Amino acid sequence: MNRLKNITIIFLLAALISSDLAFSAQPNTSIVGNWMSKPGQFNIVFRVSKNEDGSFNAYTDFPNEEAWDIPVDLILPGSMDVRFDIYNIRCAYEGKISQNGLSINGKFKGPDGGGMPLVLERVDNPPVRTSKRPQEPKKPYPYKEEIVSFENRLDKVTLAGTLTLPESPGPYPAVLLLSGSGGSDRDQLIWGHRSFLVLSDYLTRQGIAVLRYDDRGVGRSTGNYDASTFEDFKRDALAGVEYLKTRPEIDAKKIGLTGHSEGAVIGPLAASESPDVAFMVIMAAPGLMSDDFEGLIKQWTDSYRSKGASQKAITFKASVLRNIFYTIRHEDDLNVAKSKIKNLLQKAKPELAKLSANERKKIELESIDTFHFDWMLSPGFSSVLRYNPETTLMKVKCPVLALHGDRDMQIPKEDLKGVEAALKAGGNLQYTIKEFSGMNHLFQTAKTGSPSEYAKIEETISPIVLNIMSDWILKQASK
Numbered sequence: 001m002n003r004l005k006n007i008t009i010i011f012l013l014a015a016l017i018s019s020d021l022a023f024s025a026q027p028n029t030s031i032v033g034n035w036m037s038k039p040g041q042f043n044i045v046f047r048v049s050k051n052e053d054g055s056f057n058a059y060t061d062f063p064n065e066e067a068w069d070i071p072v073d074l075i076l077p078g079s080m081d082v083r084f085d086i087y088n089i090r091c092a093y094e095g096k097i098s099q100n101g102l103s104i105n106g107k108f109k110g111p112d113g114g115g116m117p118l119v120l121e122r123v124d125n126p127p128v129r130t131s132k133r134p135q136e137p138k139k140p141y142p143y144k145e146e147i148v149s150f151e152n153r154l155d156k157v158t159l160a161g162t163l164t165l166p167e168s169p170g171p172y173p174a175v176l177l178l179s180g181s182g183g184s185d186r187d188q189l190i191w192g193h194r195s196f197l198v199l200s201d202y203l204t205r206q207g208i209a210v211l212r213y214d215d216r217g218v219g220r221s222t223g224n225y226d227a228s229t230f231e232d233f234k235r236d237a238l239a240g241v242e243y244l245k246t247r248p249e250i251d252a253k254k255i256g257l258t259g260h261s262e263g264a265v266i267g268p269l270a271a272s273e274s275p276d277v278a279f280m281v282i283m284a285a286p287g288l289m290s291d292d293f294e295g296l297i298k299q300w301t302d303s304y305r306s307k308g309a310s311q312k313a314i315t316f317k318a319s320v321l322r323n324i325f326y327t328i329r330h331e332d333d334l335n336v337a338k339s340k341i342k343n344l345l346q347k348a349k350p351e352l353a354k355l356s357a358n359e360r361k362k363i364e365l366e367s368i369d370t371f372h373f374d375w376m377l378s379p380g381f382s383s384v385l386r387y388n389p390e391t392t393l394m395k396v397k398c399p400v401l402a403l404h405g406d407r408d409m410q411i412p413k414e415d416l417k418g419v420e421a422a423l424k425a426g427g428n429l430q431y432t433i434k435e436f437s438g439m440n441h442l443f444q445t446a447k448t449g450s451p452s453e454y455a456k457i458e459e460t461i462s463p464i465v466l467n468i469m470s471d472w473i474l475k476q477a478s479k
Contacts, residue, residue: 031056031074031082031097035104035120036127042108042118045126046084046093048074060086063127066192066455082106088185088219093118111183111226131192135460137201143167148211149220150243152236159236160220161186161213164204165249173254173477174209174247175281176240178233178263181384183226185219186212188260191454195260195442198460199469206470208477209250211240229383233262234269241276254278254477256398258469259285261411261441265387272395279399279476281469284411284441286389287418293325295412296384302409306452309362313355317363320348324376329385334377341373393419394426401432401472403465405439407449434468 035046045061058072075083082104084093095106095118102122107115144165149158166172177196179188188196200210216223216236223232237257245252256279259267264285271277286295300321301314309317323344331337349368352360360366375381400423404416416435423431440446443465444457 030101031076034123034126036123038119038121042116044093044108044118045123046072046120047126058084060084061127061129066129066131067189068129068131068192070189088189088214090183090218090225093120095120131455132458133193133460134458135198135202135463136194137197141201141204143204148243150213150239152216152223152239154235155216155223155232157216157223157236157239158221159213159216159239161211161240162200163209163211163247164200165209166204166207168207170209170249171251172207172209172249173256173278173473174211174244174250175203175256175258175473176237176244177210177212178237178257178259178266179215180261180263180284183215183218185214188212190442191451193442193444193454193460195460199258199466202461202466203470203473206474208470208473209244209247211244213240225380227379229379230265230269230387231383233266234273237266237270238274241270241274245276251477252276256280256473256476259283261285262384265389265392268389268392268396271398272392277398279401279473280396281401281403281473282419283403283443284405284408285402285415285419286387286411287393287415287420287422289388289390291322291326291329293322293385295410295415296325297321298412299410302450304363306450307362310359313359313363316348316351316355317365320345320365324373325385328376328382337377338374341376345371345373389415389418390422390425393422396423396426397428399430399432399476400428401434401469403434403436403443403469405436405441405443405446405449407439407446408441409449409451410441432472436462436465439465 032048032050037044043064045063047059049057051057056074058074060070060072061068070086071088073085073087075085077083080097082095082097086092090111092109093106094109095104097104104120106118108118109115144167146163148163149160151158177200179196186196187194196212200212203210214221215225216228217225241255244250244255255276257267257271257277258281260283264282267280267282271280297318301318304314304317324341327337327340331340345368352365352368365371402416402419404413406413413435416433420433438445439462440449442454443461444459445462446453446457
């Protein structure tokens, strides 16, 4: 559910884009070729080729994360200036090509606008993909694929996506896919896995139409992701349902939602308000609300532990985060919340001083006075902290399939019990609960469930899960 560690977003996405800009530079300089960051720096590769019509194709790769073929808009604002706009992940690289054409000196910029120096060097043989990803479909597909867009008129946001339609005669039942946290593109590329591409491919082959789309402010969708709340994303989802209703190939009475992680928050919010949602699948859904914030904080503490932080340091940072989160959840006045957080941080100073400089670095709290917490007060993260799954799920009246892996280390499997209890408390008995043994947050068959395994596992989504989902959806559609 963590929507804030935006740097991890850069390992999520995919596709292709070309630019028709020409490149005019000094003799012997050209942007065409392979560009790789110098050894010891953040590992990234840009690949540029030129078409017969003079336009360019550009991609970027993150070899360490097994994330390949991520689309890039190539922009050439000056004779020696270069900008690689990695639009799907809201990142960019800006630099100036050297006179000899062998290097580019510039900065890699993240979604928050911050940048880090990065030198690219021309290379003949960049790293190549070693992962197999056997479930990722290859064109031509045995179904129809259409690039579409739809409007959230209230917020004046345009959502860009892909609609896949079975080849068999319609009208078809349809599913709208809702992505997890962090600002995802329509394929929900995460750690080299295009999970929504695999999911939509499987469902469409079974006779189910699927609409997947770029989150607002991501990919080709408009809007501002970072300033958005769960309510904003809910309206985007409802706009998607409205769009599906306009398509003659779709059975308007058999439109459902499938949400993963944060998408399993947006799904219930939308389904609880719209009678047009005929059914819903929620994958790794939050189901419990606690002022301990155990599941959320665990995402940070697992990271600190992987860096070698001691249990003492981890316990201290967890306590700091818990107090900050509690303040944000219960204090509506932004200025008062800021003041309270500053006070509790000052009170934590003596304990922080007992930790070594190395320990403080490992828990990302080197100094109380320089600790940046404003992002925690953003509308988006505040909505995460204040979301009550029980209240929302009690309002859902359509059939629900709730899935969870027992090795999920991002949203504990205990949340599945909360989902069931809330649905039952709301009088909804049309639900099916499935807990999968040995599966992680992405529904991969996993050894430990740690996010560090995601990229190493070749399976994108367990075939067992895919089969259960499609069978259940087709069963709902047959009623």
